[in-house]
Amino acid sequence: MASSTCVQHDQESSVAARRDLLDRHGYLFGQKLAASMSPLLHEVVYRELGLRWEQMRLDSTDMDLFLRLMHHPKFYGASVTMPHKVSIIPHLDQLTEECRDVGACNTIFLRADEHGNRVFCGANTDVIGVRESFVQNVSSPAAVYENRPALVIGSGGAARSAVYALRKFLQATDIYLVNRDAGEVEAVVAECTARGYGDRLVHVATVEQALALRGPGAIVACVPDFVPSTDAERLARRIAEAMLQKAHKGAVLEMCYNPSPYTALGALAEAEGWQVILGTEAMIWQGIEQDKYWTGRAASELPVKEVKTVIAAKLAQVSKL
Structure with a gap:
């Protein structure tokens, strides 16, 4: 003590x-x-x-x-x-x-x-980070992710923010949920439903189910960057791969950026032809939203370009390490 x-x-x-x-x-x-x-x-x-x-x-x-x-x-x-x-x-x-x-x-x-x-x-402001990552980086939302299913990988707080942003701002239809723990997915569905935005959430539990579904346009990955080691983790990765291999190629926001934003899942997505948005984009836009609250300035009055330059330089150091 x-x-x-x-x-x-x-x-x-x-x-x-x-x-x-x-x-x-x-x-x-x-x-x-x-x-x-x-x-x-x-x-x-x-x-x-x-x-x-x-x-x-x-x-x-x-x-x-x-x-x-x-x-x-x-x-x-x-x-x-x-x-x-x-x-x-x-x-x-x-x-x-x-x-x-x-x-x-x-x-x-x-x-x-x-x-x-x-x-x-x-x-x-995490929900704004997810929203702006897509809005600021995808040139044709109508062709890429609007009025299409979306996919969220994970079941923590970031996943809940992703579901909210996809439903509220990004015009997702069905939202597929993939996670190693079915009980955690059930908790996400229950909480989102209780708060009014849990309709059309679909737990994708098998590769066969994934293969039968319409391909997503937006994917938000909310899990750490690690090599799957358990049967449940390997199954979740195979389901994600099945989604990435579909004919429609959209955009993936890889929320993980610590210790590096260049993840194995991001590399898989890029190899399959998807646009990969680094997690630092979500970090930047949620931070800019915070400074709007704190300083009383509009986003147009904040030094977004300078922030992006400094964060890019930091990322360059990380990638070299």
Whole structure:
């Protein structure tokens, strides 16, 4: 207990020393944050806008600590990542429609009530990241993915955001779900249905079923980049391959970009003739959406080109490594 208290005290002291040098500060709150490009993205935005702001990493499971830090007068908001995207919601005053419908929050921003008091608001910009990855990179949506089935691989929070974006913004018809665990797929279907966007979700459980279905136009892969090792993992990969081999070739958003956005599944898709969109695209567009909330600027006023240049340079370093 004493060791935990000392770590918490040291973390608070470090945060306090840095925030005193800034006009405003925010946080990236979660775990395993060392490789995250989120602080870099926002650093570029604030530098280009001439703001003395910073997003600081808070690698912690201590919700009480974060809730105290949120009340600092210079706090502007936060990115929230695993394992806090769901557990943060009861501590917020208001939720955007996307946040409420997906049931997960990745963005905290501030508003004022009629008395000038702070209102802590939650948003889900992951759905915007998925939407803009396709909108900004596919030249002919009507020919590629609109009014066609879509496919989501995985069953976590990112998969739920993908289902929402495909249904709400990208005009998907049926949405196929592929995952190694049938129970997790059932949970996704149940949750999406309860929140009003679970119609026409199809669990694709066999290769034979995949072969009989109409090919998807948009695929969102929401699983880590690993070699399938169990029977269930190998089956899920074969089902995904059956979808990639269909005559219609669309666009694949590979959400995984850590430690590298160049994944085995992305390589398979590219070899089959699909357009592959790197996961860093979703990261960029969800981050730009966050800065719209935090700075009050429109996307057209934010340095998207400069962000893309810096992230591309970072990716070049990763690919060399």
